[in-house]
Amino acid sequence: MPVLVVGSIGLDTVKTPAAEHADLLGGSASYAAVGASFFTGVNLVGVVGDDFPKPHVEFFDQRNIDLCGLQIVPGKTFRWSGEYHLDLNTRSTRSIELNVFEHFTPTLPPNYNRTQYVLLANIAPSLQSHVLDQMVGPRFIIADTMDLWINIAKDDLLGLLKRVDMLILNDGEARQLTGENSLIKAGKLILKMGPRYVAIKKGEHGCLLFGKDDFFTCGAFPLEEIHDPTGAGDTFAGGLAGYLASLDESEVTFQTLRQAVVYGTVLASYNVEAFSLERMRTLTPKEIETRYNSLKLHSTY
């Protein structure tokens, strides 16, 4: 089963303490779609300008990502520039140019609206809801979000949460959304806002997965070096959603979600090994299985 991925597609300029690279392929949908593509077909919905480099489109195409929903419109592609601080755990945005993304409306091609698995990667919650308005009977809807939307569009986000099966967000965002410092309390509070499942990402500390009566904790893969954390969360969400769609269970179970969280963790762990999506270009299914099994060994006693 394919997964529908909607989100931003952009060109990033990223500075870390070690290096700086300009005009890299970026955006939440780029990372999420490529992450998912290791498990299943992807229907991608997004917008780029007519300056968007052809090789990036070809890369998506090679990854078995359907591009009927990719709008290429006159103008410039969305651009983001950011700088990571010394520990790579925090970053500052240096500039954002919305460009063609400013008037983006995620309109689904006719053959996309019955996709059973939906990943609403990080964009404004009103746009995420607009996608759901067009869907017919999706089986499992996952939404990602970020601090910006909790700050400036919280009502939209709360409305969206009533319509999704699963929310993915990071620890700081979970605390911000709920006003609770305890992540355990925060996770449980978010379940009361609508979704049946919540994944709270904790960076180097792994991920917590909450269900109504279930809980799962996944450690991060123990990496000595991180080269570029950009897109780790989007790649995690993409890997998770792609794995679920590939199984296509009649009902998503918590046991499958545990495995999906681990696959998301594995994909993210590879992605941070290089700038942009560079590591994804060479990543093999065998490498994915190796880390999946390593993480199992790291947590079994």
Add this chain to the structure above:
Amino acid sequence: MPVLVVGSIGLDTVKTPAAEHADLLGGSASYAAVGASFFTGVNLVGVVGDDFPKPHVEFFDQRNIDLCGLQIVPGKTFRWSGEYHLDLNTRSTRSIELNVFEHFTPTLPPNYNRTQYVLLANIAPSLQSHVLDQMVGPRFIIADTMDLWINIAKDDLLGLLKRVDMLILNDGEARQLTGENSLIKAGKLILKMGPRYVAIKKGEHGCLLFGKDDFFTCGAFPLEEIHDPTGAGDTFAGGLAGYLASLDESEVTFQTLRQAVVYGTVLASYNVEAFSLERMRTLTPKEIETRYNSLKLHSTY
């Protein structure tokens, strides 16, 4: 097999955002000894003044803790007073009175020096080394430490590390000791300083265990409420050491250490449910097994 526990024994005054209690049983050896006592007999080495409340001595005695090594000397017992900040993750020391602890020399009773398992709970590394000077052929030596000793007695600590099998410390201390921000790098660097195993405690994020070619990650038990974090690390170390001693393997294996880390995590999770060691007074073996199995369920996929 019993475990030898040496460390501080004191009376604590603890303030949290929710409550304040004075003159509570505290000190690294108190927590560690009681934690270990759920698994095996304990030989306790420490010092208190003649003001030390009898009920505390009786509590140790009831917990099958041998008190031949408890020095009761004229003067006042060591006192510590601290205040936790709003998130309970950080604290300020309000006052320390060393009292009889100032001239403490951990002299082992004759029947203690062949104890096979040794937990050097948090005290000055020179005193920890002095204990080892008296030991005859111990099988497994664990040392705990704290930021203070890294600051003021780093050479003593580095000397000690060459003599121990395992070091336990928290994430901030691991970074401080190694100058490495990555905990993965820090753990591996500490292994090069002497110990064969290192456990890095991460509070609400659980614990990382490093061996030469092995790695284990243990999530924290998902508690909604923490009442008093004091002694959590000492209780962790005590539970870990007590479990190892109870098995008394001819050679401690990494698989056993994984289990020991989980038992330590379980003991610590109970201890933070109440002030001082109050929760330890009612804790049952069945409750310990329940959380041990829960943690397994939380990490299995």
